Amino acid sequence: MATRCSSFRAEATLGAARAGVLRLPHGAVSTPAFMPVGTRAAVRGIAPEELRGAGVELVLANTYHLWERPGHGLIEELGGLHAFMAWDGPILTDSGGYQAFSLSERVTVDDAGVRFRSKLDGELRFLTPELAVEIQEAFGVDVAMVLDECVAFPATRTQAEVAVARTTAWLERSLRARTRPERTALFGIVQGSTFPDLRAAHAGTLAAMDLDGIALGGLSVGEGHEAMIAAVEACVPELPGGTVRYLMGVGHPGDIAEAVARGIDLFDCVLPTRMGRHGQAYTWEGRLNLKNAIFRRDPRPLDPATPDSPANAYSRAYLHHLLRSDDHLGRRLVALHNVHLYQQLVRELRAAITAGDADAFAAIRARAARASRPPPAVAADEGVQ
């Protein structure tokens, strides 16, 4: 067994739900936990101390984007990703595979790895399991993700089977490629598309391997809430209780609450920050499109039910004005508000699990579902200023 730099312990359970602590080289993370996405080594427009202020303990950064610019060599030269982005807490990076598949041109994948043409500089690139480990170890992050083959949705059973087998083979190569297991943990990824039996079998395969954490990948790619939940339900019974479980790319607050109820510990998603940048706020009564003219003279704070949100210092009318004026303060405040709401969600879920309070847990699930509702439709003459 490799030297471990991470550990996970479930400290309380409520049904399948778990509250635990994930210990990583740069600090402890209370779970369930949500990671904001810092694609290019920044959670777009939001400063590290603002993330801290929202209760964020772990951030995700994108290997693909940072590999392209400024490059892992430069980041290592500058002291690693923590120093580079001035975030001294834990960092997890994805493997870069998902973006290589989805953002590049002329993508070909075979057992060796992923070949593609970069959109940034037009160069041909070749991402292998070994290189993905090398890049993430150069970043010096707390958690590296293995390169996996993420098939599109819908996928045939054969496509899913090939991806499962290839992902397992790549995982074995990734484990052998590690040079700094004392500094960077490695999480494996379960594939299997929307085939529950493939999911369960792959989860069982990974359960037997020497991994610091196990992620469910290839979801949140258009399969919908029901199929995503079915995949979670297929995998969780196969996973070891002492290993942290990470559902990649999920989701709305309701998705997160339902996955926590089924035993997931860790989440990342661009939704809170991307929605915020586009002027859409999550509130506990549902999403609001603050650009909508119905907010033009609304003097109320954004969402008093998220009491720690800095955006509550401003009226909805002012946020509407900032968004209409294309002043970045508006995008920033709404994105930060959404991060606060997500952090409040996982904090409340954690508290209910720790207290063993099933009623409170059920109430949070109901509120999370409400918070996920899209903005109400607006008559055309109300929709514009």
Added chain:
Amino acid sequence: MATRCSSFRAEATLGAARAGVLRLPHGAVSTPAFMPVGTRAAVRGIAPEELRGAGVELVLANTYHLWERPGHGLIEELGGLHAFMAWDGPILTDSGGYQAFSLSERVTVDDAGVRFRSKLDGELRFLTPELAVEIQEAFGVDVAMVLDECVAFPATRTQAEVAVARTTAWLERSLRARTRPERTALFGIVQGSTFPDLRAAHAGTLAAMDLDGIALGGLSVGEGHEAMIAAVEACVPELPGGTVRYLMGVGHPGDIAEAVARGIDLFDCVLPTRMGRHGQAYTWEGRLNLKNAIFRRDPRPLDPATPDSPANAYSRAYLHHLLRSDDHLGRRLVALHNVHLYQQLVRELRAAITAGDADAFAAIRARAARASRPPPAVAADEGVQ
């Protein structure tokens, strides 16, 4: 004499330079003071608490933009501009005239006021001295500026004379139009283009009027540092010692230090925030274009000589990366840094005047001149990444 809601007292002098306190309905402002520009009721991308953290005591907002959107009626309905923008300190607004002249189409000016076509909605608008007062009183700001005629540079002597006479007539109408002198102070504006004798005469005219403050307008329009200083030197001897003096739209740190040395108390300028948004940082060693490739691997903090700047938590390499990645965090940090440097400048000038320390004052002037220097020219092959 009208009810006064503002007062100014010079508490120390050093040559012509003054350190004083401007008392306004929403608080006291130590002078010399610099106002960041919050065009659309926000200092683009920067939150009120960040301005406070930089030591800002007074902000400027633009009447023209807020009149167009969201409108002074709506701002008044929402509790006034302080409540709207969540800034409980003093606010000064310009009259809207400068933007009406410079940003609109089909502008015609006569003794009645300024007619123009709005670029926002294509509507014909008519800004009069009375309306400028009405709008600013509806905002509920601490200081309203009178509508003046700001002639372009260069102007003929006749054009400057007409603008002076019209500005004086408009000032008298503005004084009569006031309905809330107990809540909103009124500052007059000296015109006269680059003709020192017209400047001096107009300053003398305003000195005899019942004004809460006197501004020098129509500068920073392309006349250059020497002509700007000449205008200041022509006006100051004519101005009453007990009235605050405001040099509108100025300038680089060196311009500000030189104007303070000649008796100016108050400044506003878009430069620190606009430059910052474009990736250009003021440092005490000169301006830096952080987008330049020479910063790609520069591990140093931005400017340790501005010790309070939050941007110093990051390397120049990271700021370069953010600006190249078009992440707004970069623009925001550099703009906020520049605001910090400007605040440090006026704070240090104030301290030197208060201490009566001519050597320290001279040293700050020299540093301010250095801080204003444009970025060094870079060889073409260094200039791109």
